[in-house]
Amino acid sequence: MRSRTPRVAAQGNGQPLDEVRIVIRNDSDLVAVRQEGRRMAERLGFGGGDRTLIATAISELARNILRYADHGEVVLLHANHGPRKGMTVIAQDKGPGIKDVERALEVGYSTSGGLGLGLPGVRRLMDVFDIRSSSGDGTVVSATKWKP
Amino acid sequence: MPVPILKQGPHLIASVQSALGDSDLVELRDALIAQVGRYRSRGVIIDVTALDVMDSFASRTLGDIAHMARLRGAETVIVGVQPEVAFAMVQLGLTLEGVATALDLEEGLAFLQRRASRTGPSGHPSTA
Amino acid sequence: MNEQTIETVEVPPVAESTRAVLRELVAHLRKNRTLLREEWARRITEAKLLTAMTEDEVFAEATSVYDNYVEALETGTLEALQAYARNLSERVIPRGVETHEVVGIVLLLRDVLARSLFAKYRADFAHLNRVLDAYEPAANRIAITVAVGFVQERERTIRDQQEAIRELSTPVLQVRERLLILPIIGVIDPHRARQLTEQLLQAIRTNRAKVVVIDITGVAAMDSHVANHLVLTVEASRLLGATVIVTGLSPEIAQTLVNIGVDLGKMNTAGDLQGGIEEAERQLGFKVTPNGDSAA
Numbered sequence: 007m008r009s010r011t012p013r014v015a016a017q018g019n020g021q022p023l024d025e026v027r028i029v030i031r032n033d034s035d036l037v038a039v040r041q042e043g044r045r046m047a048e049r050l051g052f053g054g055g056d057r058t059l060i061a062t063a064i065s066e067l068a069r070n071i072l073r074y075a076d077h078g079e080v081v082l083l084h085a086n087h088g089p090r091k092g093m094t095v096i097a098q099d100k101g102p103g104i105k106d107v108e109r110a111l112e113v114g115y116s117t118s119g120g121l122g123l124g125l126p127g128v129r130r131l132m133d134v135f136d137i138r139s140s141s142g143d144g145t146v147v148s149a150t151k152w153k154p
Numbered sequence: 155m156p157v158p159i160l161k162q163g164p165h166l167i168a169s170v171q172s173a174l175g176d177s178d179l180v181e182l183r184d185a186l187i188a189q190v191g192r193y194r195s196r197g198v199i200i201d202v203t204a205l206d207v208m209d210s211f212a213s214r215t216l217g218d219i220a221h222m223a224r225l226r227g228a229e230t231v232i233v234g235v236q237p238e239v240a241f242a243m244v245q246l247g248l249t250l251e252g253v254a255t256a257l258d259l260e261e262g263l264a265f266l267q268r269r270a271s272r273t274g275p276s277g278h279p280s281t282a
Numbered sequence: 283m284n285e286q287t288i289e290t291v292e293v294p295p296v297a298e299s300t301r302a303v304l305r306e307l308v309a310h311l312r313k314n315r316t317l318l319r320e321e322w323a324r325r326i327t328e329a330k331l332l333t334a335m336t337e338d339e340v341f342a343e344a345t346s347v348y349d350n351y352v353e354a355l356e357t358g359t360l361e362a363l364q365a366y367a368r369n370l371s372e373r374v375i376p377r378g379v380e381t382h383e384v385v386g387i388v389l390l391l392r393d394v395l396a397r398s399l400f401a402k403y404r405a406d407f408a409h410l411n412r413v414l415d416a417y418e419p420a421a422n423r424i425a426i427t428v429a430v431g432f433v434q435e436r437e438r439t440i441r442d443q444q445e446a447i448r449e450l451s452t453p454v455l456q457v458r459e460r461l462l463i464l465p466i467i468g469v470i471d472p473h474r475a476r477q478l479t480e481q482l483l484q485a486i487r488t489n490r491a492k493v494v495v496i497d498i499t500g501v502a503a504m505d506s507h508v509a510n511h512l513v514l515t516v517e518a519s520r521l522l523g524a525t526v527i528v529t530g531l532s533p534e535i536a537q538t539l540v541n542i543g544v545d546l547g548k549m550n551t552a553g554d555l556q557g558g559i560e561e562a563e564r565q566l567g568f569k570v571t572p573n574g575d576s577a578a
Contacts, residue, residue, distance in 0.1 A: 033175045040207050041173070055480055058206065058238035062246060065209040069176075089434070124210050127246035154445070154473070233523070237483035240521040244514040249521070256523035257490055 024084035030068050030099075031077045039080050040065045043095065046082050050093055052153060060093060060151055063131045066124040067097035067147055075101020075145065085150050092133070092152035100144040107139050157182045159189060164196040165266060166228075167259070172204045179215040186219055190228045197266035198223050201259055203234030213248040220253040229269055230254065233262040301358075303416040308356040310402060311395060319348050322387075322394045331386050334378045343370065344387075351391060355420050360427050367431030375432075375439050384432045385425070392421045453478060454485040460492040461562050462524075465555070467500035475511045482515065486522045493565050494519055495558040499530025509538045516549065525565065526550060529558035 026046060028039040043064040047057040064080065071078035078099025085092040104110050110125050125147070129135040132149040139145035157178060160167045166189055168182060186198055200216060202208070220230035231254045235243075243249070256262040311318065323344050326332060332340050346366065354363040371384070399417060403410035455463045464482050486494065496515070498504075504512070516526040527550045531539075539546060552558040 033177050037173050037175045044206070055238045055241060058236075058242045059245070061207045062209055062239075062242040065207050066246065069209065069211060089438075124246060127210075127248075130245045131242065232521075235521045237480065237487055237518075237522065240483060240518040241479060241514075243521065244517045249517045255521050257487065257492075258523075261490075261492075261523055 026082045028068075028080050028082075029077070030071045030080055030097075032072070036065060036068050036072065039068045039082075043082055043093075046084075047093055047151075050084065050091065050153065052093070052151070056151060056153075059131045060095070063128045063149060063151075064095055064097075066128050067095060067149070070124070070145075070147075071097055071099045071101070075099035085152070087152075090152050092150055094148060094150040095132075096146065096148045098144065098146040103141045103143045103145055104137075104139040105141050107137060111137070156185070159185060161189070161193060161195075164270070165199060165263070166190065166193070166195045166197070167199045167201065169201040169203070170205055172206050174205060174212070176211055179212060183215055183219050183222070187222045187226065190223050190226045195228045196270060198228050198230040199259065199262040199266070200230065200232050201234045201262075202232060202239075203236070203258070205234075205239060206236070208235070208239050208243050208248065210246065210248060213243065213250060216250060217253055229266060231256050231262040231265050233258050299412075300416045303412055304355060304358070304420065307399060307413055307417060308352055310399070311352050311355070314398060315348065315352075318394055318398055319344055322348070322391050325390045325394060326387050329386060329390065331383045331390075332379060335374070343374075346370070347387070347391065351388075351395075351424055354424050354427075355417070358420070360423065363424060363427050364431055367428045368435055370428075371432045371435035375436055381429070381433060381436060385429045388425045388428045392425055395421070454482055456485075456489050456491070457559070458563075458568075460490060460566055461559075462486065462489060462491040462494045463497065463555070463559070464494060465497045465500065468502075470501060470504065470508050472507060472511070475508050479511065479515045479518065483518055483522060486519060486524045491524050493562040494524050494526045495529055495552075495555065495562050496526055497529045497555045497558065498532075498535065499555060501530075501532075501535065504535050504538055506538060506542045509535065509544075510542055513539070513542075513544055513549075527552055527558045527561055529553065529555050 023046075026042050028035060028042060030036070030039065040061040044057050044061040047060045052060065064082075068080050071080070078097065078101065081096040081098070083094045083096070085094040111129065112126065125137065128147075128149060132151050134148075134150040134152075136148045137145070139147075157168050157170050157174075159182075166186060168186060170178075170182070182200075186200075189195065190198060198219070200219065202216075205212070216230075216232055220232075223230045232250060233256045235255065254265060256265050323341060326340060326344070332343075335343070347370070350363050350366045354360060374384070396414075396417065399413055400410065403413050453464060453466070455465070457463055462482070462485055464478065466478065470478075482494065482496075485491065496512070498512075512528070516528070519526045529552045531551050536546060539549070550561075552561050
């Protein structure tokens with residue numbers, strides 16, 4: 007995964023932005039971040055179905071931050087790879103980290119009741135998925151959806 | 155923002171808004187279960203037409219509502235799941251298993267009425 | 283999901299001596315621009331390329347290509363050329379210009395310029411070699427860049443057209459009230475699978491369907507990814523209040539489903555489409571009389 011140095015945070019001047027950062031600290035942040043995600047996806051020209059997929063993935067990742075790390079940050083970015091355009095979601099926290107990342111990515115590890123991390127589901131929703139996490143070292147999840 | 159709950163005869167109808175946070179969901183769950191008890195409702199309809207994202211917490215809470223309502227003698231139907239939301243949900247592995255679903259309010263009411271006529275007021279099954 | 287590989291052409295650093303030689307030959311190519319361009323246009327016509335375009339159009343494009351070509355030789359950078367190649371492709375593809383024509387004219391230009399260099403430096407064999415050493419790799423990179431740019435644009439156009447066709451076709455059929463049929467035929471790739479599901483879910487809502495018959499008689503084989511997608515489609519339909527009956531399940535596909543962990547006992551299936559429709563009608567409460575008529 008390419009490491010991204012933090013860039014200037016979002017400014018509230020109403021202009022469309024190619025990078026938006028949202029601090030995740032409480033309930034209402036979860037609502038805000040998925041709405042921001044949906045808005046950016048719309049600006050990027052994603053269809054309705056993809057917008058919902060992206061917003062859903064964001065919701066799951068942001069909720070993981072809240073549930074397991076108490077607070078963290080979600081960064082939404084325009085993604086470019088040659089002629090391909092899309093959107094990248096980065097969810098990062100300095101929480102306790104995931105002991106067994108492999109297991110967390112196993113399909114079926116997270117039950118439909120939402121008892122687990124939902125990571126296999128998020129991976130299914132997005133096109134590119136990457137996770138770095140270790141015990142005591144926090145977690146960074148990066149997921150990208152390309153425009154068809 | 156609390157979700158409005160309407161009482162329509164033996165049924166309770168709740169219509170959720172799109173900006174539904176986790177605490178709103180928990181409040182809804184508590185309010186519905188309390189009202190099911192108070193009014194001895196037979197059915198609960200939760201209309202999620204305005205919900206643009208259904209994630210694991212929302213799915214879990216709806217399941218909890220259905221389970222708890224059933225313990226108090228009420229059947230729950232989730233109606234109005236948007237096609238895009240349904241697609242995203244199943245990809246995440248959220249199937250609302252064990253919870254009845256219907257297309258919209260009309261179908262939800264029809265479902266509850268069919269069930270009521272099958273089981274009868276005493277709770278015993280009667281001939282269709 | 284497969285990620286598209288973006289083809290880029292590596293430009294290795296150019297030695298100063300090579301740069302000096304390139305400057306020399308670029309000057310020559312600029313000086314003889316009119317002559318060489320005409321020679322090239324003549325060769326294009328001779329080779330019967332770009333027949334879809336008028337003479338004026340060919341001349342205009344030839345001028346642009348020539349200038350971009352020489353500039354690419356001069357600067358050693360390909361960005362401007364890539365942009366031009368994409369732009370050119372966007373314009374000529376709708377006119378019916380094909381890959382071999384675009385590649386053909388670029389190679390012809392390379393040859394015309396090479397011959398001109400031969401003629402100029404033939405007296406000094408060593409110098410000619412130095413010139414060709416500088417020219418050939420640069421010219422080849424240019425040819426590849428233009429060809430790749432054209433092909434990528436072509437592929438993108440074809441994808442867009444296929445997408446448009448898919449959107450226009452309505453695979454979901456309403457045969458009677460509250461009952462939809464989705465016959466699936468042929469090879470299903472993940473993209474098409476997703477599109478079918480989206481169309482089906484929208485149709486369920488629009489038609490207020492309560493039962494859907496998905497017929498896969500016409501599907502020869504299904505990989506586990508698409509099979510899983512079928513299961514997801516059944517689950518998503520249920521969320522919209524519709525039950526799904528899958529018909530035409532071949533033993534191979536049944537096996538694939540079992541392999542990915544599907545409990546076939548829990549899936550609503552029927553042998554063939556007719557059986558599926560009858561089952562659907564039964565579920566909807568239609569009475570099926572012996573001669574096949576149904577009463578609501």
